[in-house]
Amino acid sequence: MSEQSPEQKMDNLNQTNVSDHSNEKEFLDQLRHSIDSVDCEIQTLINNRAKLAQQVATVKKEHIAKSPTAEKTNPIFYRPEREAQVLKAVMARNTGPIADEKMARLFREIMSVCLDLEAPQRIAFLGPVGTFTHAAALKHFGKAADTVPMTTITDVFREVEAGTAMYGVVPVENSSEGVVNHTLDGFLSSTLKIIGEVELPIHQNFLVAEHTKLDGLSRIYSHQQSLAQCRHWLDVNYPNVERVAVSSNGEAARRLKNEWHSAAIAGDVAAAEYDLHKLYSNIEDNPSNTTRFLIIGHEAIAPSGQDKTSIVVSAHDKAGALIEILKPLSYHGVSMTSIETRPERPNKWAYVFFIDMDGHVNDPNVSAAINDIRPLVKDLRVLGSYPKAVL
Missing domain, CATH: 3.40.190.10 (Periplasmic binding protein-like II)
Structure with missing residues (x-):
């Protein structure tokens, strides 16, 4: 008889009721045995994947080594x-x-x-x-x-x-x-x-150390923005405790190491790095706050299928310059996701525009729009085309 696959074993267990066994311990032992079996297969598969990754690295290194000297560069492993x-x-x-x-x-x-x-x-x-x-x-x-x-x-x-x-x-x-x-x-x-890009929901935690004496709490450390993002919660829960703005939430967490009368507002990574206890979680006033x-990096990125393109444009100093820049995007059906303005140093009263749009620079409509913008401006640089944040 052939060995059952993990899926078949799980199906058999799912169809079995605990009442079919003489006692609960027998059923739990079977479940744990199945978990151990699955763990072994997972471990084998992960190591197989790792071996394939090592082979990819070998192929890339050999390809570079065989290239003409003038073309030799460091292989790119992160894609x-x-x-x-x-x-x-x-x-x-x-x-x-x-x-x-x-x-x-x-x-x-x-x-x-x-x-x-x-x-x-x-x-x-x-x-x-x-x-x-x-x-x-x-x-x-x-x-x-x-x-x-x-x-x-x-x-x-x-x-x-x-x-x-x-x-x-x-x-x-x-x-x-x-x-x-x-x-x-x-x-x-x-x-x-x-x-690339990362979107991170900003969840603030009220952190204390093992030696913190809550009845003697006199200071709450955090970055100025984090204190502002938790203002209402602090007003309700700690209205009379001093709020001290520091350079970062990481610095706020670090300070608790040597202070028994202080707390910090910071994220999960700070809590883990400095071995702090989350007395309260998600205390931000706006739960949808995201950064x-x-x-x-250095290299251009190939299309992933769901991409963004960012450009920076130096416009001519004339009326209607921005409207003129944006027309090719509309004409070619390119969706602009954001636009920001910054001073064009060292020129006085001159500005550059940072524009994000949907699509990859290799997409025909994105490429056409950018090509149509170029003759309308003093300078245009593609900052990158990259995958939209997945997680």
């Missing part, structure tokens, strides 16, 4: 469009009971470990450790990536430009607070491209 396609396929074929996004997160970690076998990925992010940007880096690259905190957004750009980090993660906009101007300004002086982050 954002490929990962986006895999994760979307995972969610599309998922049948439960695990939710689609949770299943995709499991695959993200498997892919992260496999990518680490191909080539360890060093990722710069706006630090310190425990910030929401840190959480975005882990969400996008997985926990196997080597995430390195930088002091400023400018430092993240420099680290990637120098090749010390393969990629960088920077915040670009928050649904409540608006655009992050330092990130937009970074693209004005850099040749780096946008290769969008950009992944920056």
Whole structure:
């Protein structure tokens, strides 16, 4: 008789009622035995996937080695469009009971470990450790990536430009607070491209340390924006406790290590990094508050099937310049998703426009629209075409 597949074993167990057994322990033992069997198969399959990833790395390295000297470059192991396609396929074929996004997160970690076998990925992010940007880096690259905190957004750009980090993660906009101007300004002086995006719901937690004495609480640390996002909750629950704004939520969490009379407001990553207890979860006044982050790198990204394109345009100083720029988008049926304005330094009273649109630069309508805009402006640069956030 042939060995039953895991699916057949599960079907047999699902059709069996606990009352069919002499006691509950016998049934639980069978279930646990089946779980152990499935775990063994999962482990074997994950290792098989990892071996295939190693073979991919070998093929890429051999291809580069055989190329003419003038064409030799470092092989590219991280493929954002490929990962986006895999994760979307995972969610599309998922049948439960695990939710689609949770299943995709499991695959993200498997892919992260496999990518680490191909080539360890060093990722710069706006630090310190425990910030929401840190959480975005882990969400996008997985926990196997080597995430390195930088002091400023400018430092993240420099680290990637120098090749010390393969990629960088920077915040670009928050649904409540608006655009992050330092990130937009970074693209004005850099040749780096946008290769991906992350959307992170911002959930704030009220954190305390093991040694915190709640009856003597006198300070609550957090970033200024986080304090503002939790103002109503704080007014109701801790109206008489001093609120102290610090440089980041990670710094707020770090300060609790040596203070018994303080609490912090920060996210899950900060709680885990600094071994803090979540006294209250999701205390933000606006539960739909979300921050969008950009992944920056050097290479152009192939289409994934669901993409965005970002451009920066330097317009002529004349009436109706912006309307003229936007007409080709409408004419070619390209949907603009956002537009932001920044000063064009060092020129006085001159401005550039950052425009996001649906589609990839290789799409005929997007390409045609961009080509029609070019002769209308002083300068146009495609910052990148990249997969839309999947998770």
